[in-house]
Each structure stands twice: as C-alpha cells, then as structure tokens.
Amino acid sequence: xxxxxxxxxxxxxxxxxxxxxxxxxxxxxxxxxxxxxxxxxxxxxxxxxxxxxxxxxxxxxxxxxxxxxxxxxxxxxxxxxxxxxxxxxxxxxxxxxxxxxxxxxxxxxxxxxxxxxxxxxxxxxxxxxxxxxxxxxxxxxxxxxxxxxxxxxxxxxxxxxxxxxxxxxxxxxxxxxxxxxxxxxxxxxxxxxxxxxxxxxxxxxxxxxxxxxxxxxxxxxxxxxxxxxxxxxxxxxxxxxxxxxxxxxxxxxxxxxxxxxxxxxxxxxxxxxxxxxxxxxxxxxxxxxxxxxxxxxxxxxxxxxxxxxxxxxxxxxxxxxxxxxxxxxxxxxxxxxxxxxxxx
Amino acid sequence: xxxxxxxxxxxxxxxxxxxxxxxxxxxxxxxxxxxxxxxxxxxxxxxxxxxxxxxxxxxxxxxxxxxxxxxxxxxxxxxxxxxxxxxxxxxxxxxxxxxxxxxxxxxxxxxxxxxxxxxxxxxxxxxxxxxxxxxxxxxxxxxxxxxxxxxxxxxxxxxxxxxxxxxxxxxxxxxxxxxxxxxxxxxxxxxxxxxxxxxxxxxxxxxxxxxxxxxxxxxxxxxxxxxxxxxxxxxxxxxxxxxxxxxxxxxxxxxxxxxxxxxxxxxxxxxxxxxxxxxxxxxxxxxxxxxxxxxxxxxxxxxxxxxxxxxxxxxxxxxxxxxxxxxxxxxxxxxxxxxxxxxx
Numbered sequence: 001x002x003x004x005x006x007x008x009x010x011x012x013x014x015x016x017x018x019x020x021x022x023x024x025x026x027x028x029x030x031x032x033x034x035x036x037x038x039x040x041x042x043x044x045x046x047x048x049x050x051x052x053x054x055x056x057x058x059x060x061x062x063x064x065x066x067x068x069x070x071x072x073x074x075x076x077x078x079x080x081x082x083x084x085x086x087x088x089x090x091x092x093x094x095x096x097x098x099x100x101x102x103x104x105x106x107x108x109x110x111x112x113x114x115x116x117x118x119x120x121x122x123x124x125x126x127x128x129x130x131x132x133x134x135x136x137x138x139x140x141x142x143x144x145x146x147x148x149x150x151x152x153x154x155x156x157x158x159x160x161x162x163x164x165x166x167x168x169x170x171x172x173x174x175x176x177x178x179x180x181x182x183x184x185x186x187x188x189x190x191x192x193x194x195x196x197x198x199x200x201x202x203x204x205x206x207x208x209x210x211x212x213x214x215x216x217x218x219x220x221x222x223x224x225x226x227x228x229x230x231x232x233x234x235x236x237x238x239x240x241x242x243x244x245x246x247x248x249x250x251x252x253x254x255x256x257x258x259x260x261x262x263x264x265x266x267x268x269x270x271x272x273x274x275x276x277x278x279x280x281x282x283x284x285x286x287x288x289x290x291x292x293x294x295x296x297x298x299x300x301x302x303x304x305x306x307x308x309x310x311x312x313x314x315x316x317x318x319x320x321x322x323x324x325x326x327x328x329x330x331x332x333x334x335x336x337x338x339x340x341x342x343x344x
Numbered sequence: 345x346x347x348x349x350x351x352x353x354x355x356x357x358x359x360x361x362x363x364x365x366x367x368x369x370x371x372x373x374x375x376x377x378x379x380x381x382x383x384x385x386x387x388x389x390x391x392x393x394x395x396x397x398x399x400x401x402x403x404x405x406x407x408x409x410x411x412x413x414x415x416x417x418x419x420x421x422x423x424x425x426x427x428x429x430x431x432x433x434x435x436x437x438x439x440x441x442x443x444x445x446x447x448x449x450x451x452x453x454x455x456x457x458x459x460x461x462x463x464x465x466x467x468x469x470x471x472x473x474x475x476x477x478x479x480x481x482x483x484x485x486x487x488x489x490x491x492x493x494x495x496x497x498x499x500x501x502x503x504x505x506x507x508x509x510x511x512x513x514x515x516x517x518x519x520x521x522x523x524x525x526x527x528x529x530x531x532x533x534x535x536x537x538x539x540x541x542x543x544x545x546x547x548x549x550x551x552x553x554x555x556x557x558x559x560x561x562x563x564x565x566x567x568x569x570x571x572x573x574x575x576x577x578x579x580x581x582x583x584x585x586x587x588x589x590x591x592x593x594x595x596x597x598x599x600x601x602x603x604x605x606x607x608x609x610x611x612x613x614x615x616x617x618x619x620x621x622x623x624x625x626x627x628x629x630x631x632x633x634x635x636x637x638x639x640x641x642x643x644x645x646x647x648x649x650x651x652x653x654x655x656x657x658x659x660x661x662x663x664x665x666x667x668x669x670x671x672x673x674x675x676x677x678x679x680x681x682x683x684x685x686x687x688x
Contacts, residue, residue: 022648073684088677124563197363303647306368320664333432
C-alpha cells in the first residue's frame with residue numbers, strides 16, 4: 001500500500017467537518033483505501049463479485065448437509081433467467097440491490113455444466129481428490145486454478161471493477177478450508193472446523209476427523225504455502241487466491257467474505273505478506289475458525305450478521321460501506337472550506 | 345406489524361435456495377420488513393435521511409467539545425453547493441453513495457439561517473431552555489416539533505421514501521438524550537452519559553452533573569412520556585419522534601441511527617409500544633447508553649463500526665443491508681423453482 005497516500009488521507013481526514021474519530025472504523029477503512037488506490041482521495045466505483053465453484057473428493061465422506069449435486073445446481077441458479085434479472089441465488093439478489101456485477105466461474109465442478117455466455121470455464125478437474133487419503137490437487141492443478149482466478153479478476157478489472165469480491169460455491173468446501181486454516185495457523189482441527197451450511201453433531205465429528213486425517217498424512221509444511229494449498233485446498237480456493245493476487249497487483253481492493261475465502265487469504269499472506277494491505281474483511285461469519293483467521297490477518301470485520309452462506313454474499317453487503325468510507329474523504333468539506341468553528 | 349405477512353415471509357424464506365438460517369440476521373430483518381410493508385415480498389425502494397437541527401440551553405453549561413455556533417454552521421454545510429453535489433457533510437457524502445435523499449430541518453436552531461429551498465423551516469424556538477434549572481420545552485413547544493417532524497416525514501414519503509432515517513445535529517444534544525434515557529429506563533446518569541463528540545474527563549463530569557440536576561428537578565414521570573420529552577428533551581428529538589410515528593402510521597420502516605435517535609425511540613415506545621416493530625437499529629454507536637436503549641427495545645443492531653457522529657450517518661450506511669434483506673425474499677428462487685436438491 002502507498003504509505004504517503006495514507007498519510008495524506010489521514011491529514012485530510014483530520015480537517016473534515018466532523019469530530020476527530022467520529023466516523024469510527026470508517027476512518028481507518030478510508031485511509032486503507034487511500035493506500036490501495038494510491039491517492040488521498042480514492043474513488044472506487046465498480047463492484048464485482050467473482051463466484052468460483054468447485055467440487056471436493058472429501059464430500060464422499062459425508063461432511064456436508066447437502067449432496068454434491070447441489071454445486072452444479074447452484075451454478076445453474078447463479079446464471080438462471082429470472083423475472084428480476086440474471087440469477088436466482090442470494091448473491092444475485094444482493095448484487096442487484098447494491099449495483100455489483102456477478103461473475104461465475106467453473107473452477108472444478110464435477111458435472112457437465114450447460115453452455116452459458118456468462119460462465120467462465122476454467123475447470124481443471126472434476127473436483128478434487130479426497131484429502132483424507134491423498135493430496136487434493138497436484139501443484140500443477142492448483143497453479144492452473146490460481147492463474148484462472150487471476151485471469152477472471154483481470155477481466156473484471158478491465159470491465160471496471162475497483163472492489164473485487166472473491167466468492168465460492170462448493171459442497172464440502174468448509175472441510176478443506178478448515179484443514180488449510182489448521183495447518184497454516186497451527187491450530188487443532190476442533191478449533192477451526194465448524195458446521196458449514198448447518199451440519200448435525202455426527203457430521204461435525206466426521207468433519208473434524210476428516211481434517212485430522214488430512215493433517216496426519218505426510219504433507220507440505222507451512223514453509224511451502226502453495227504446497228499446502230494443493231495438498232489440502234480446492235479449485236475454487238486456489239482460484240480465489242489468484243483473484244486476490246491479481247487485484248493487489250492491479251491496485252484494487254479485495255473484500256474478504258467468509259471462512260473459505262479466509263483460507264485462501266491465509267495462503268496468500270503466507271506467500272506475500274503485503275497482500276494483507278489489500279484485504280477488507282466484510283463480516284465475521286458464523287463459522288468457527290473465522291475469528292482466528294481475522295486475528296492472524298490483524299484485520300477487523302465491518303459487521304457481524306451471522307452469515308454462513310458463502311457465494312460472496314457478505315462481501316457484496318459490505319461494498320456500500322467501503323464506497324461510503326472513500327466518499328467521505330472525497331466529498332466532505334474541511335472546517336475551513338465550510339466555515340465551521342472547531343477545526344484542528 | 346402484519347403478522348400474517350411475516351408468517352408467509354418465513355415460509356417463503358424456508359424454501360429459498362440457501363441452507364436454513366444461512367443469511368443470519370438478514371433473515372429476521374427480511375421478515376420484519378414483510379411485517380412493516382404488509383407483504384411477504386416487501387419492496388422498499390426510496391431511502392431518505394431527515395436531519396433535524398436544534399440548539400440546547402444546556403450547552404451554556406459547557407457539556408460539549410464544540411461551541412453552539414457549530415449547529416447553524418453544520419446546517420449550512422448540509423445545504424452547501426459542493427463540486428460533488430449538495431452538501432459537504434458526512435451524511436451528504438454517504439447518502440450520495442447509497443442513493444439516499446437528504447432532507448434538512450430547522451427544528452429550533454439558535455441562529456438566523458439563510459433562505460434555502462431545501463431547508464424545511466419548522467423552528468419552534470431558538471433552542472431549548474437549560475434543562476438543569478427548568479423544563480427544556482413546554483408541552484406545546486414539544487408537541488409542535490413532533491408535528492413538524494411528522495409533516496417532513498409525510499413529505500418524504502410522498503416523494504418516494506420507504507426507508508426513513510431520522511437524523512440529528514445539535515451541539516449539546518447527547519446531554520438531553522442521556523437525561524431522557526436515564527429517566528425512561530430508570531438508570532443512573534453515569535450509566536447513560538457518554539463522551540458525545542469526544543469530550544474530555546472534566547466535561548464528562550459536567551455532563552453527568554447536568555443530567556443529575558435535570559433529573560432531580562421536579563419533573564414528569566415515566567407515566568407521561570410526552571411530559572418527559574418536553575421536560576428533558578430537545579426540538580430535534582421531538583421532531584424525530586414525529587418522523588417515527590408518521591413512518592409507522594404510513595407503514596414505512598425507520599432506520600434507527602444512534603443514541604440521540606434512540607432517546608426519541610424510547611419516548612415513542614413508551615407512548616405506543618407497537619412502534620418498536622417499525623424500528624431497525626443501524627449500528628451500535630460508541631456512546632455509552634446506546635446498548636441499554638437497544639436492550640430495552642429488544643432490537644439487535646446491524647453493525648458495530650464505532651460511529652459517534654450523528655447526522656443519521658449510521659442509518660444511511662445500514663440502508664443497503666435492509667434493501668438487500670428485502671431483495672432476498674423477492675428475488676431468490678425456491679429450491680423447487682431452481683431444481684436444486686435439498687429443499688425443506
């Protein structure tokens with residue numbers, strides 16, 4: 001991030017017609033945006049949510065409340081024609097409300113997806129291998145997904161996106177996300193494995209056990225983050241990592257949605273610590289382990305609505321808050337300009 | 345609120361393409377909006393923030409970090425021509441970002457405000473009397489402000505507002521808000537008197553003392569909420585109460601911003617408990633005592649950004665969350681419509 005733009009933004013903020021600090025966390029967010037966009041008056045405009053879908057070998061182990069068939073069915077739902085416009089899922093409804101564009105990506109769904117002009121086809125394999133017994137992906141496969149995610153982010157940026165929201169759909173994917181988080185933060189599986197879309201106690205125990213089995217296989221260590229990603233991750237997680245890197249490289253902001261996105265971010269900051277400066281966590285999601293991710297990133301979420309849906313929904317909800325934070329730096333007058341007594 | 349619309353909304357919500365409960369607090373918000381608008385698929389559109397300004401006799405007691413001259417200066421700032429559009433205050437910048445309309449009302453500013461077509465002139469008196477030594481307003485004065493606030497809300501509703509955000513500007517007004525909260529919730533002044541725009545320790549002690557003096561005068565009791573309002577309140581607080589009543593009467597939703605707005609809401613629910621169903625708290629503001637207000641209302645805020653600016657800023661930030669909650673009920677497809685396995 002651009003330290004001199006951040007300093008200039010802070011100086012400007014101190015002159016704006018409000019008591020010092022009265023906009024709370026919005027003030028830090030505004031300054032961080034100044035750092036991302038390299039100007040004391042950042043003007044992010046386009047918002048894009050990039051939903052990557054992938055399937056997971058570990059779903060065969062009964063770690064989700066839903067069957068794997070839901071992954072392709074939801075991809076079709078993201079793309080469906082509806083009376084309200086394209087897409088009948090939560091992310092579509094929320095994105096229409098806040099004016100965000102939705103991109104959908106097949107990163108590795110285990111199905112023949114129908115042709116659709118709005119579907120970005122980048123499937124590396126029809127789902128990962130079962131991480132309980134073998135590496136989920138080869139390094140080449142994971143790398144291909146990272147590059148594909150970066151390519152989609154590049155397209156979104158070319159089409160006007162300033163705030164990018166990696167999102168995901170993949171039945172079973174909170175299990176690899178938990179495995180990645182446990183490995184990278186060196187936490188016990190019980191501390192990072194949660195109920196995902198809402199599994200019962202027996203399924204939760206199977207999830208914890210699946211994460212433990214994956215961690216106990218000989219695998220890559222923390223010193224090799226991409227190895228860990230291939231070993232324990234998923235195609236949509238790798239794709240989201242690529243989106244984050246591309247956004248940062250293009251000096252755009254990333255709104256970080258939930259726990260699965262957080263696992264991609266952990267891989268990212270392990271590789272390139274400065275990636276952190278481009279990440280803006282949306283909410284603290286209901287998934288256990290998300291708080292540990294945010295603590296590691298030393299980033300504070302904007303809200304706590306108890307979301308646990310994925311799809312990037314929380315990220316889209318947070319976009320107006322970030323746009324507003326930037327607007328205060330650009331559009332508020334200073335005490336001197338407004339002739340208001342009491343400036344610093 | 346319309347109980348049958350709420351039940352229908354809940355049944356519809358259970359069929360939508362998401363795990364049960366996965367949208368967290370957004371689900372309850374959507375159902376409450378169904379109750380307000382009387383339909384299982386609520387479609388709120390226009391957002392209006394109504395900023396009422398007033399001055400306070402108690403400001404002479406040194407209870408604020410800013411001089412009373414800031415009140416009229418900020419009213420001028422709300423109305424100023426700027427390169428970005430009308431208004432150079434935080435509420436203007438944020439409202440432009442989320443597409444909300446800003447209304448500005450002189451409810452009782454102690455100054456000659458310049459003519460401006462966008463200023464709603466409804467000043468009852470040039471500021472309240474000093475509540476430490478006498479009632480801040482007569483019942484007639486308070487009643488006139490309530491009616492003026494209702495009239496402005498009616499105008500905003502006629503001009504398309506579905507979500508109404510009462511907002512305020514008035515140097516010294518967290519002192520009457522604390523007095524109202526202490527009286528109506530029967531709490532000690534120290535528990536509800538905070539730092540407002542950021543006062544130092546000595547000023548905070550003066551504020552607590554001012555609230556205590558006001559409460560120790562012979563005054564109206566909880567059984568007479570309008571009497572309490574006149575005794576301890578302010579013109580902008582009375583006006584916001586009128587806005588809330590008019591919004592509820594017109595079946596529109598009220599986004600409840602901060603601590604001063606909360607004190608108006610406490611008067612409102614003391615008079616008409618059903619008003620609560622029309623209130624949607626934005627964030628938990630930094631002001632001590634706000635949490636006690638929300639607990640009394642049994643309402644959960646949408647975020648916690650540590651805002652303590654007023655002007656309705658938090659309410660405007662919350663508007664996209666409410667609009668999004670409603671959109672999920674209208675625009676998401678059901679499991680059956682989408683052909684997704686796993687519906688209830």
